[in-house]
Amino acid sequence: MKKDSRTICASSRAVAGLMREAIEKGGRFQMMAYGTSMLPFVKNGTRLIIEPFNQNSPRIGDVVAFERLESKELVIHRIVGKRTKGYLIKGDNSKMIETCNFPGSIIGKIADKESDLFFGIFFRQTTAFIIAVLSRGRIIEFGWKIGKIIKQYMNNMA
Template structure:
């Protein structure tokens, strides 16, 4: 049955079943309580190009290994109680700072709103390589963060980095 035209909120899909954001959040929480992974179709472009609209993502519950900077996590947005998938920029004992790869920072999020970690991304039926901290500690903690920041500096320019290094904008980085 088609969705009524008056409903304008985004709908997600969990293996082909359309769900509202609230239902998806509830289902994800229930599945994670059982210790299982949750797989669904992502919507939106806030994590582009890492996660694209229509990609299938798997969110795993946090099991022993806490998320760290540059991990992509699922959390409940404290302002509107909706599910968000964004990258962790910094962590403290009680909060974390997250940001989409293609959006503004979300601000400080309480750790109690953290729901899980993205462990797999599938695009067009193929699994994208995803560094698992338990299997690939070097790639997950050194290589991918370094490449990510290098690409971000190339995309957005070196302005902030140059200021931190005490260089003028006309100078180059060796």
Template sequence: MKLESNSLLLSSQEIAGFLKKTCEKGVPFKFTAKGMSMSPFICNGDSIIIEPVFKKKKIETGDIVAFITPDEGHLIIHRIIKKNSQYLLKGDNAFHSDGYCEKNDIHGYVKNIIINGKNVPNYHKTIRRCFLFLNNFKKIIAFSSQYKILTPVCRITNKVLNEK
């Protein structure tokens, strides 16, 4: 844990611990996303609100969930791309899946994404809002992610968003 300019910087394991405890109490958990594995749906610096998994009637293919790795205790926010007795997870901007996980390793699901508006041009926000709208079609997104159709689209979009 480290305090830096009015922000508390936590490791992935520390955030995972807080998330697990708050979700067990039935309380939503809000934090700032780090990384680009879910971009452009969730980008570095976006705030995300995780709702406890038991508040959702059923976890489905296409849901973006908060998963804690059982071996290292890292928090991962990725999409379910396939479901049978276990769940196959993958970042939308990643070429490979994370592998299968058990239901008890999923502690919450992404209820809301708050776009980080600091120094972001309006056309960036428009593109991001289009992707957030597309998230309503989560089964199609999961299918295109599973068959590696989505990743090139995400990479091209990220390139456009990062051009000056």
């Protein structure tokens, strides 16, 4: 990950506080993704832009920034379902499904990222919904593991 003069390293709690302040004022917040829970769609070091929901409510397929209630840890995961008391949220490469409320623990949504994953508004929402359904069913996680096994096998054959 390349750092420049605008790069600040901070704890998850500090970043969540700064993000919440920017979002509540109607602004956007830019950060680098850290971790592997959203692989392969968001890689470690990917630059993310988080924006407020404005008039809209979160939708299944949205990738959101939220704070875990107990630890106040900042997490970027995908909405995979809706409940009367909140949303079901899961990392694409994670087994755990969490419940979050909006407004409240959900701070904002990922507006853009530094890759060519999304190809426009229609494809963005359609792709996000399909990924959410596959993620909730743990199909993406299974496919990711199979891909790693195949890659390892191919490397051993070489």
